Amino acid sequence: MEVQLSRCHLVIACFVLAVVCSARALEDDLDRPLIPGAPGAPVRLSLTDPELMKAVKFAEERYNVGSNGLHIRRVSKIISASKQLVKGVRYSITVEIGRTQCKKSEVLDISEACEFFPESHKQKTEVCLFEVWDIPWQNKSTLLKQKCQPAVPKETPKIVRIPLSKDKPTKESLELLTMFKDFMVKYNRTYSSQEEAEKRLHIFQKNLKTAETLQSLDQGTAEYGVTKFSDLTEDEFRMMYLNPMLSQWSLQKKMKPAAPASKAAPESWDWREHGAVSPVKNQGMCGSCWAFSVTGNIEGQWFKKTGQLLSLSEQELVDCDKLDQACGGGLPSNAYEAIETLGGLETETDYSYTGHKQRCGFSTGKVVAYINSSVELPKEENDIAAWLVENGPVSAALNAFAMQFYRKGISHPLKIFCNPWMIDHAVLLVGYGERNGIPFWTIKNSWGEDYGEQGYYYLYRGSGLCGINKMCSSALVN
Numbered sequence: 321m322e323v324q325l326s327r328c329h330l331v332i333a334c335f336v337l338a339v340v341c342s343a344r345a346l347e348d349d350l351d352r353p354l355i356p357g358a359p360g361a362p363v364r365l366s367l368t369d370p371e372l373m374k375a376v377k378f379a380e381e382r383y384n385v386g387s388n389g390l391h392i393r394r395v396s397k398i399i400s401a402s403k404q405l406v407k408g409v410r411y412s413i414t415v416e417i418g419r420t421q422c423k424k425s426e427v428l429d430i431s432e433a434c435e436f437f438p439e440s441h442k443q444k445t446e447v448c449l450f451e452v453w454d455i456p457w458q459n460k461s462t463l464l465k466q467k468c469q470p471a472v473p474k475e476t477p478k479i480v481r482i483p484l485s486k487d488k489p490t491k492e493s494l495e496l497l498t499m500f501k502d503f504m505v506k507y508n509r510t511y512s513s514q515e516e517a518e519k520r521l522h523i524f525q526k527n528l529k530t531a532e533t534l535q536s537l538d539q540g541t542a543e544y545g546v547t548k549f550s551d552l553t554e555d556e557f558r559m560m561y562l563n564p565m566l567s568q569w570s571l572q573k574k575m576k577p578a579a580p581a582s583k584a585a586p587e588s589w590d591w592r593e594h595g596a597v598s599p600v601k602n603q604g605m606c607g608s609c610w611a612f613s614v615t616g617n618i619e620g621q622w623f624k625k626t627g628q629l630l631s632l633s634e635q636e637l638v639d640c641d642k643l644d645q646a647c648g649g650g651l652p653s654n655a656y657e658a659i660e661t662l663g664g665l666e667t668e669t670d671y672s673y674t675g676h677k678q679r680c681g682f683s684t685g686k687v688v689a690y691i692n693s694s695v696e697l698p699k700e701e702n703d704i705a706a707w708l709v710e711n712g713p714v715s716a717a718l719n720a721f722a723m724q725f726y727r728k729g730i731s732h733p734l735k736i737f738c739n740p741w742m743i744d745h746a747v748l749l750v751g752y753g754e755r756n757g758i759p760f761w762t763i764k765n766s767w768g769e770d771y772g773e774q775g776y777y778y779l780y781r782g783s784g785l786c787g788i789n790k791m792c793s794s795a796l797v798n
């Protein structure tokens with residue numbers, strides 16, 4: 321098994337990846353029952369198994385590539401491990417991982433020579449669940465999953481029991497029920513059965529805990545809590561709203577680099593104040609964020625060219641862009657190319673959004689805006705800001721984990737919740753600025769106006785947070 325990380329592995333890994341950095345459900349994964357002896361069932365491993373050690377080393381390397389930490393982190397303890405025979409072997413490994421005294425910039429290799437900080441608070445221990453998929457005959461390893469959370473001193477977990485009708489309600493359970501009822505009213509939820517309602521209540525409760533964790537560790541001013549997604553599990557949310565194709569971004573065709581901006585970025589900018597941004601739209605239960613990101617960008621480009629703000633059709637892309645996968649995700653770089661091939665975009669009114677794929681009903685006669693090419697922006701956030709001011713709103717993508725729980729303020733989640741290599745959502749940068757000294761990006765989202773601050777998400781600016789700088793692009797209209 322080759323554990324060296326190559327470009328190729330990175331790409332393959334991104335392809336299969338469903339990595340989530342979540343504080344939630346780790347406990348569930350830890351006590352997932354193993355069915356002993358069944359063919360194909362996972363089996364517990366001896367913690368000194370040599371093949372397991374190789375898988376741990378591989379996960380450790382991938383973890384370090386994905387984190388922006390200054391120091392190398394290493395596994396300090398394997399808590400549990402199992403393997404399952406699939407096509408190859410799938411390892412599920414729970415470990416403690418801590419900060420070593422080696423700086424990434426100073427060492428090329430994670431080696432035994434990197435010592436942990438002797439003081440445990442400097443070690444900043446995390447508990448991580450990794451899933452590694454090995455195909456030994458292809459010398460191939462892939463990190464399928466990485467879920468980390470800060471290791472907290474053990475206390476007895478306080479779980480509010482969900483009251484069944486025969487139980488006497490406690491104060492906590494009544495509070496929870498009240499919040500859940502408010503949520504159901506506010507977001508117009510009905511459930512088909514008592515069973516379903518109890519299941520959703522349980523998910524709601526878990527989501528509240530995740531929001532609390534995000535809240536307690538947020539370094540910005542964000543408020544996390546109940547959102548319209550609060551009754552969805554992370555996997556449901558990911559499947560319905562996010563975009564798995566974006567994790568293949570390193571496979572995308574190289575775009576031309578954008579010509580640099582001619583002036584430095586001013587202190588703040590907001591394209592909404594200059595009429596270049598249409599009202600917030602709603603992608604519904606369809607992974608079409610990529611289409612909204614791209615139409616938002618082209619609306620801005622067309623406004624710059626003509627002075628006219630049009631609302632352009634995402635459904636045209638969902639139905640007619642053969643390079644992307646409709647509600648299953650897409651890449652902005654592909655969408656630009658598809659729009660060039662089609663000949664342009666119709667308006668929102670002429671080709672309106674349904675949120676599911678239909679037969680392509682595009683007609684050339686209804687094209688109201690075209691593009692001539694597309695470009696990739698630099699990765700430096702100041703350069704992106706300067707380009708945005710001179711050229712218009714920018715299509716961008718990011719890791720959206722914290723967005724599920726976001727209500728308002730400037731979101732600045734810890735990196736472990738927001739691996740910048742695990743991009744799964746496309747959005748539109750429409751401006752930037754500072755609130756009380758905290759720099760932010762103004763991000764137009766496509767989850768309706770009842771999301772975040774009137775449909776907008778504010779993310780800390782300046783550290784490439786959640787990968788926001790990694791996939792910025794724009795169409796060009798000549």
Ligand SMILES: *[C@@H]1O[C@H](CO)[C@@H](O)[C@H](O)[C@H]1NC(C)=O
Pocket residue numbers: 321457458459
């Ligand atoms: C896998 O690696 C081993 C040793 O590094 C090498 O001998 C073998 O040829 C490789 N196999 C493949 C399929 O690359």
Ligand SMILES: *[C@@H]1O[C@H](CO)[C@@H](O)[C@H](O)[C@H]1NC(C)=O
Pocket residue numbers: 508510
């Ligand atoms: C609430 O949901 C029901 C069915 O799910 C729908 O018919 C109704 O229009 C919704 N009401 C609002 C105000 O959205």
Ligand SMILES: *[C@@H]1O[C@H](CO)[C@@H](O)[C@H](O)[C@H]1NC(C)=O
Pocket residue numbers: 663690691692798
């Ligand atoms: C840009 O594209 C449009 C539509 O395809 C085309 O009519 C126009 O000539 C192009 N402009 C340039 C400068 O190539």
